[in-house]
Structure formats: C-alpha cells, structure tokens
Amino acid sequence: MDLTAAASIVPLLGWALHGGILTRRLASARRDPLTGLHTRAGWTARAEHLIRRHPNAAVLLVDLDHFKNLNDTHGHAAGDAALVATADRLRTWCGHNGTAGRLGGDEFVAVVQDLAAADLDALTAVLHRPLPYHGTFLPMAASVGVCPVADLAVPVLTDALAAADAAMYAAKGRTRRGSRTTR
Secondary structure: OHHHHHHHEEEEEHHHHHHHHHEEEHHHHHOOOOOEEEOHHHHHHHHHHHHHHHHOOOOEEEEEHHHHHHHHOOOOHHHHHHHHHHHHHHHHHHHHHHHEOOOOOOOOEEEEHHHHOOOOHHHHHOOOOOOEEEEEEOOOEEEEEEHHHHHOOOOHHHHHHHHHHHHHHHHHHHOOEEEEOOO
C-alpha cells in the first residue's frame, strides 16, 4: 500500500471510531441508568411503532403510590430498589408483547400490542407485591391508568398518554391499589 492510500484511510478509521462512540452514547442516553428501561425518547419511538402496527394496542401509565414515604422511611437506596423492582416487574409483564419505559421519578409507562391479551389484574398484583429488602419487606403500591388506542378518534401517542394519565389519576382517587381504563 502506498503512502497516499494509507493517508486517506487514517481519517476514515477515525470517523468510523467516532461514529461507533456516538452510537454507543446515543443508545445509553435512551436507557435509564438505574432501571435499564427506555427513557422517554427511546420508549416513544417504540410505542409509536407498536400503535401504528397494532390497532388493539394500549398505553399504560404507572405511578408508584406512597413513594416519598418509602424514601423518607427506608432511605433512598430502598427507593432505588423499589424503582428497579418496579421496572423489572413491568418489563417482565410486557414480555415480547410490548415495551416499558421510565418517564422519570416514580412514573413508568408501557405499551402492549393487544389489551385483550394483557392481564391487567396480574400487573396490578405484581406491582403490589412487597419487596424483600435487607431483612424486611418494603410495601409496594401503584396506580395504573390504561388507554386502549382503539378508543381514540385518532391513534396518536400523545393523546393516549394524556388519557392514560387521566385514568391513572382516577385510579388514585378511587383506590391506592388499582388500575382503571379510559372507558
């Protein structure tokens, strides 16, 4: 290989390395560092794709109940453990039929391909299961709001999130241990 060819390859290798680094940084920016779930940006792209492809999809908004009290009583490490456990439980419940994300704080979001095939009672039950933590059990509770995309005039993610949010607050008002759909 002559010197001219080698000199033209060096910048290309640098750009390839730089591109790889940027790709890894972008991927890590789309994952919540504590829970490993998608952040809002990463989840939104996947959710919009599922909503377009699956007319029976549903958007869920999950908010932990009494989270501040858990943090204040048991410490922030316990709060982090509760967030990680919630993420794991939501990810497992979604399985291959949906995707979960963390919006921030103690708010989580999910989208599933088919609401009729999703067992909301099982999700509520698992989100309320106490969490073993350093020889004790942390109380866990969550309110879940659900918006079946088919109920929307136009299946748009922002509208589905708004409806799921309203349903979640209605569930909080009705009970600290439940879920509610927009119906």
